[in-house]
Amino acid sequence: MNKAKDKISFDGMICPLPINLSSVISMAHGGGGRMTQQLIEKIFKPAFDNADLETQHDGAVLDVPFDKLAFTTDSYIVNPLIFPGGNIGSLAVNGTVNDLAMCGARPLYLSAGIIIEEGLPMETLWAVVQAMKQSADIAGVNIVTGDTKVVDKGKGDGIFINTSGVGKIEHDLTIHPKQIQPGDAILLSGDIGRHGIAIMAAREGLGFESQIKSDCAEVSNLVQKMISANIKIHCMRDLTRGGLATALIEIAQASGMSLNINENEIVVREDVKGACEILGLDPMYVANEGRFVTIVKADHAKKALKIMEDDSSESQAKIIGGAQEAPKEKVILSTRLGTTRILDMLSGDQLPRIC
Amino acid sequence: MNKAKDKISFDGMICPLPINLSSVISMAHGGGGRMTQQLIEKIFKPAFDNADLETQHDGAVLDVPFDKLAFTTDSYIVNPLIFPGGNIGSLAVNGTVNDLAMCGARPLYLSAGIIIEEGLPMETLWAVVQAMKQSADIAGVNIVTGDTKVVDKGKGDGIFINTSGVGKIEHDLTIHPKQIQPGDAILLSGDIGRHGIAIMAAREGLGFESQIKSDCAEVSNLVQKMISANIKIHCMRDLTRGGLATALIEIAQASGMSLNINENEIVVREDVKGACEILGLDPMYVANEGRFVTIVKADHAKKALKIMEDDSSESQAKIIGGAQEAPKEKVILSTRLGTTRILDMLSGDQLPRIC
Numbered sequence: 001m002n003k004a005k006d007k008i009s010f011d012g013m014i015c016p017l018p019i020n021l022s023s024v025i026s027m028a029h030g031g032g033g034r035m036t037q038q039l040i041e042k043i044f045k046p047a048f049d050n051a052d053l054e055t056q057h058d059g060a061v062l063d064v065p066f067d068k069l070a071f072t073t074d075s076y077i078v079n080p081l082i083f084p085g086g087n088i089g090s091l092a093v094n095g096t097v098n099d100l101a102m103c104g105a106r107p108l109y110l111s112a113g114i115i116i117e118e119g120l121p122m123e124t125l126w127a128v129v130q131a132m133k134q135s136a137d138i139a140g141v142n143i144v145t146g147d148t149k150v151v152d153k154g155k156g157d158g159i160f161i162n163t164s165g166v167g168k169i170e171h172d173l174t175i176h177p178k179q180i181q182p183g184d185a186i187l188l189s190g191d192i193g194r195h196g197i198a199i200m201a202a203r204e205g206l207g208f209e210s211q212i213k214s215d216c217a218e219v220s221n222l223v224q225k226m227i228s229a230n231i232k233i234h235c236m237r238d239l240t241r242g243g244l245a246t247a248l249i250e251i252a253q254a255s256g257m258s259l260n261i262n263e264n265e266i267v268v269r270e271d272v273k274g275a276c277e278i279l280g281l282d283p284m285y286v287a288n289e290g291r292f293v294t295i296v297k298a299d300h301a302k303k304a305l306k307i308m309e310d311d312s313s314e315s316q317a318k319i320i321g322g323a324q325e326a327p328k329e330k331v332i333l334s335t336r337l338g339t340t341r342i343l344d345m346l347s348g349d350q351l352p353r354i355c
Numbered sequence: 356m357n358k359a360k361d362k363i364s365f366d367g368m369i370c371p372l373p374i375n376l377s378s379v380i381s382m383a384h385g386g387g388g389r390m391t392q393q394l395i396e397k398i399f400k401p402a403f404d405n406a407d408l409e410t411q412h413d414g415a416v417l418d419v420p421f422d423k424l425a426f427t428t429d430s431y432i433v434n435p436l437i438f439p440g441g442n443i444g445s446l447a448v449n450g451t452v453n454d455l456a457m458c459g460a461r462p463l464y465l466s467a468g469i470i471i472e473e474g475l476p477m478e479t480l481w482a483v484v485q486a487m488k489q490s491a492d493i494a495g496v497n498i499v500t501g502d503t504k505v506v507d508k509g510k511g512d513g514i515f516i517n518t519s520g521v522g523k524i525e526h527d528l529t530i531h532p533k534q535i536q537p538g539d540a541i542l543l544s545g546d547i548g549r550h551g552i553a554i555m556a557a558r559e560g561l562g563f564e565s566q567i568k569s570d571c572a573e574v575s576n577l578v579q580k581m582i583s584a585n586i587k588i589h590c591m592r593d594l595t596r597g598g599l600a601t602a603l604i605e606i607a608q609a610s611g612m613s614l615n616i617n618e619n620e621i622v623v624r625e626d627v628k629g630a631c632e633i634l635g636l637d638p639m640y641v642a643n644e645g646r647f648v649t650i651v652k653a654d655h656a657k658k659a660l661k662i663m664e665d666d667s668s669e670s671q672a673k674i675i676g677g678a679q680e681a682p683k684e685k686v687i688l689s690t691r692l693g694t695t696r697i698l699d700m701l702s703g704d705q706l707p708r709i710c
Contacts, residue, residue: 030708032596033701058454058593059427061524066421071521072414073466074502079510099413111428113468113517147429147517151708155434157510162468162502164519166426169416238413241387346388353385353506 025120030150039148043126044112047133050142052109060144062109066168070105072096073164079353081124081158083202085194085214089131091289091355092161094218097139098238101220102292104175104227105167107139112146112163117156128159139218141165171227177254179234184323185301186259187294189219189308190315191267192244196286197275199354206278210271217290222311231304232297239291240355245284245343247293248331259295259331261321284333285346287354291315295323380475385505394503398481399467402488405497407464415499417464421523425460427451428519434708436479436513438557440549440569444486446644446710447516449573452494453593456575457647459530459582460522462494467501467518472511483514494573496520526582532609534589539678540656541614542649544574544663545670546622547599551641552630554709561633565626572645577666586659587652594643595710600698601640602648603686614650614686616676639688640701642709646670650678 028035045053052060076092086094093110100107112132116125136143198214200206219238226233235255237247244266252259268276268283276283296304301319308317331343383390400408407415431447441449448465455462467487471480491498553569555561574593581588590610592602599621607614623631623638631638651659656674663672676689686698 027707031701032601036596037700058457059425059460059520059522061458061460062424062426063422064424066424067418069417069419069421069424069521070414071417071464071466072500073468073517073519075468075470075504075517077470077504077506102413103416105414105416109426111426111519113428113430113519115430115432115470115515145427149430149432149708151432151512151515154509155512157506160470160506160515162428162430162517162519164428164466164468164517165414166424166521167414241391246387345392346386352382353504 023122025116025118025122025125025150027118027150027152030116030148036148043129044146047129048143050144052142052144060109062144064108068169070100070103070167070169072099072103073162074099075160075162076355077157077160077353078199078355079157080202081128083214084198084211086216087128087131088159088161089128090135091216092163093132093135093139094216094289095240095355096163096165097141097218097220098292100165100167101223102236102238103167104171104173104233105169106224107141107165107167107220109166110136110141110143110163112143112161114146115149115151115156115160117151117158118153120158125159135218139220173227173233175233175236177235177251180255180257180295180323181234182323182325183298184234184295185298185319186261186321186323187296187301187304187308187317188244188266188320189222189292189317190215190312191269192239192288192291193268193272193276193283193286195289196243196351196354197272200279200351201275212271212275215288215290219290219292222308225311226304226307229303229307231300233294234297235295237293239288239293241287242346243285243287244293245331246345249343249345252331253329256328258324258327259321260324261331261333263333263335265318265320267316267318284343287351289355378477380471380473380477380480380505382473382505382507385471385503391503398484399501402484403498405499407497407499415464417499419463423524425455425458425522425524427454427458428517429454430515430517431710432512432515432708433554433710434512435557436483438569439553439566441571442483442486443514443516444483445490446571447518448487448490448494449571449644450595450710451518451520452496452573452575453647455520455522456578457591457593458522458524459526459528459588460524461579462496462520462522462575464521465491465496465498465518467498467516469501470504470506470511470515472513473505473508475513480514490573494575528582528588530588530591532590532606535610535612535650535678536589537678537680538653539589539650540653540674541616541676541678542651542656542659542663542672543599543621543675544577544647544672545570545667546624547594547643547646548623548627548631548638548641550644551598551706551709552627555634555706556630567626567630570643570645574645574647577663580662580666581659584658584662586655588649589652590650591647593647596642597701598640598642599648600686601700604698604700607686608684611683613679613682614676615679616686616688618688618690620673620675622671622673639698642706644710
C-alpha cells in the first residue's frame, strides 16, 4: 500500500530517507534483534547523537556530580500525534523539561521510552524523533538512554512516548507549595488555552478562521533566568491537564493557602475565546503546554514580571493575583463582572488525551 | 457487569478494597482532575509510600549527592499482564533495577509512568501496583515520581508501564564491553529460558506437566556483593529480549572480541527444554528476566562464581566460556555434540511482547 519513498520531510527540511527497511513498523522492530538494532542505528542514534548517549549498554553512566537532583516522568498519549504547533515528540520533550524546570532544576538528561503500534509509517516515527531532537536542543538537554517496544496493531495508538528527566538543582531555594506565604504574588507566564484548543480542533477536524497553534514550548530557559536573578520563587507549576484552574487548586490544597486571582489579568486570545465558546469549554480548565504559574515574594513580583516580559513579548505575562491565609485551600476568581467564585476541581474529563 | 467487591487479594493477602470508585478504570481517571487525584491517593500513594515520594509536585527532589550516576529506562508491554512467577508490575521494577545493576550502579530511585486502557478492572491495577511495591522493597529502591494516563478502550492493552531508574555508582570500575580483555571469563548467573516459556505458556493456554515459572527477579543485590568483593567486572548484561545469544552477540559486536561459550555449561531445565522443543524455540534466544552474564578478569572467575553460588543454590551459576581476540565480533558455541557454530542475531521476531 505504501509506495517506497526515498525522501522524507520535517519542518521544512527534506532529507534522504534514513532507513530502507519496510515503510511501516513491524512487530520485529520491537523484538530486540536485528531490526530493533537497525531502528536504533538509523533513526534514533543519528538524531539523539551526544557524548553521553549509550546505545550499546543497558543505561547511561553520567559522570557529573550532583548535590541535589530532580527526577520526573511523564507518558504522552496525545491524539492526534501531529497537531498545529508540534507533535507528540516535541510535547514529550517539552513536557518533561518543564516538569524539571518547575522543580527549580536545570534539565540535563532525558530518557525516551517509545511504544509503537505495528503499522506506523516509518516517516511518522522519523518526524517525531526529529521533533524530539529539535526540542531537546532548544532546552539544552541530552537524550541519553532509550527503549523501543512494538505492540500489535489495535493494541496501541500510533506512538506513546514516556520521557523521564534528571535535572540539577544549583540554588538554595525550596520550591514547593508549602513555601507560599500570605501576601505572595501569583504570576502567569502568558495567554492560556491554546494547546487544548489546537488538539481539539485537529482531532475534530474543526476549521477555525485562524489556525490556533499549540503553545507547546520549553519554559526552562525563562525559569533559569528568574533563578539567576535571585527571584524568591516559592512555588511553580506548569499548566497542563486541567489548565490554570486545576494547577491553582492543587497548589491551594497542597499549601493550605487561599489563592485569589483576577479574571481581568488572565489573557485568553480572542480566537481561543471564540473556539471555547463554540466547544463549550472554560479556558480556565483547558490544557497548556508552554505556560506556568509562579508564586513569588511580593516585593519580587515586578522584577519577575519584567524578566518574563523580556523573555517573550508575545506571551503576555501578568501578575494575576496573590495568596492569602483564608479561606484555606480555595482558589477565588474575581470575574470580569465584578463577582467572585470559588474554582472547583473538574470531576469528569474535559479533554481526554491532550498530552 | 462487575459485581461490587469489598475485598481484594494479592499474593495471599486479602485486603479491604482501597478504592470505592467504579470497579473499572474510566477515561476520567486519566483526566488530571478529581478522579486522577483519587487514584493517586487510594492506590499509588499507599503502596509507594516513602519520604521522597512527591505526589503534589511535578517531580521528586532528591537531596542525595552523586559523583557518578546511572540513568536508564524501559517500557513494559508484556502480554498477558499476569503470568506464573510475576506480573507486569514486578517485571517493570525488576527489569529497570537490573538495567541499573548492569551499569554497576546501586539502584536508588524509580519513576513509574503507567498507561492504562479504559475498562481495566481496578483490582488488576491494584495487584500490579502491589507487585511493584513488593519488588521495589526487595531491591531496596524507592518509587519517587509517577504519572498515570488513560487511553480509550481498544487503543491500549490493559496496562503499559514505563519505569526509569537512577542509581549511584560507588566504585572505580568501568563496566562496558570495551573493557573486555582476551582471556576474560564469561559467567552466567543461572539456568535460562524460563521467562519466555512461562509467558508463552500463559498466552497460548498451554498446560505443561509442571508449571514453568518466570525467573523474574532482581539481580542487583548479587551484583552489589560482587562489587563489594572487588571482583574485576569488565562487562555485565542482563538476558532479556533475545535471550543469552543476543546479549552475547551485542557484547561481541560492541567489544570487538570473540566470545567462546560451551553448551555443556549452559543450564536449561528439563521442563524448559521440553517446552522449547514443543514450541520450536531455541532456549539460547528465549527471554529471561532474572539472569545476567558477566565477563570478569580470568583469575577472579572462581571467586565470582562462589559469590553467585552462595547467593542462590537454586540458580545454578556457571563459568560458561571466555573471551578471545579472534574471530572478531563473533560468538562461538561449542555444542554438546562437539561441533562449533557461530551464533547469529535473530532477524525476525521470536516471542513478541515478553517484557
